[in-house]
Amino acid sequence: MEKNNIKLMQGNEACVEGALAAGMNFFAGYPITPSTEIAEISSQRLPRFGGKFIQMEDEIASMAATIGGALTGAKAMTATSGPGFSLKQENIGYAAMAEIPCVIVNVQRGGPSTGLPTSPAQGDVMQAKWGTHGDHPIIALTPSSVKETFDTTVKAFNLAEKYRVPVVLLMDEVIAHMREKIEIPKKEDVEIMDRIKPDEDDVTYQAYEVKKGDIVPPMASFGEGFRYHVTGLVHDETGFPSNDTEVADKLIHRLVDKIDKNVDDISFYEEYKTNDIDTLIISYGSTARSAKTAVDMANNEGMNVGLFRPITIWPTLEKQIIDLAKKVDKIIVAEMNLGQYALEVERLASKYTQVHHLGKIDGDLITPNEILSKIKEV
């Protein structure tokens, strides 16, 4: 088994393996079920090669430390679940504003509040986008298998570096704790992206100036000679605060546009049997596994059903959803919440087709039979 690198692994383990493959060398966290293994394994692995693991006093501090680590040039990650994700929001906003590349893993469990600590949910979809205040850029990715958790964690780091943005890896308890087959790719087969940095002798360096042809400003690492100001306040190209309306308008547009105008580069999804169908299921994370089984069951019974599975949850895959909506009679959004991603689908698709919702919040994964029943009902 070891020889060909095929392993039986938990989603949380695969997340750490993916992070390490992507170059993670700093982890700050405050362990919480069902994400605890991510902190635990990071604490074992990072010190072995000089990486840093730090357990902070709480989630607010963990997020702050993650930002601090990233500013020194590290590839930094933190991991949490619902209650901790709520606490991290203020500093996630800071990371969005100050353009700090970092990865925040949120292994979703039942909520609100401390909710159902050991049970799966997908109730943090809207929070991943709007948990912190103000218009801001964010990327959120949601894997559906152990193998995909590895791959998506690598993508999360790469996108964080490329767009200088906090990236949320939105997992759920099922994927986090189940064990399944994964083939760990060879090091040379993992594509890694690094943030752009200023030339060492660039005397004109301004920390928040985007050079022509670049998407984001080059990022100097603290401790390497450049001195600059980092703030959550609206700032100009020097990094110092400004109250100027023009500066504010330009900055916020630039921050939001760097994601919105590059959606195609950030779009990851799977279409399963979506040719010549009348009913489309849209589902993600662990629920999409049930949906896939339900699609097979429905097609075996002579129905024409397919699945669209977004891996990129934010930004919304508008183009793909609209294209599919035009081709089908109805869409069923299946998710472990009372209708969050369904709102996005309704916004985009209700002009072209019926949008139905199948939600569940009792702490159990939606079953294939529940989805099949919904297909028959609508």
Add this chain to the structure above:
Amino acid sequence: MIKQNEIRLSGSGGQGLILAGIILAEAALLDGKNAVQSQSYGPEARGGASKAEVIISENDINYPKVQKCDILLSLTEKACNKYLETLKTGGVLILDSSVDTPKRDDIKVFKLPIINTATEKLGKVMVSNIVALGALNGITDIVSAESLKKAVLSRVPRGTEDLNEKAFNEGLTLGKS
């Protein structure tokens, strides 16, 4: 041939059933198959009825949870009572001899001295899970015995390999008899 086998290992928290589930899934991977292992997290993990679930398939495994199982192992009465109804008609029930035989005539029941073998023959109750794995495979041949032994030896704590190998062989003999 059945393409997908769903197995539920049940007993009480602390009997090592989750480890047994992991080992069984790893053995399936060694055989070149797909496997998914999951467990219940929560209060029942300590005392009470606890379970580990494994799905083994030649194909991709989508829905990762076990609903109705093909094979049910129960090391305690409580676990047997709780999960018996999840065993499919025609399924295989493997019980420790301390458990009363339940009233179901649509299944195959194997009652074996699993815990007794671990405590009396091997002198360690903690290898009950490995005896159980051997017995389960002796009866069902769900994975190759060679892969299962390899998976057992790679997962058990260093220094306990001999004991666990004995436990595995005893279990296999129980299952085949």
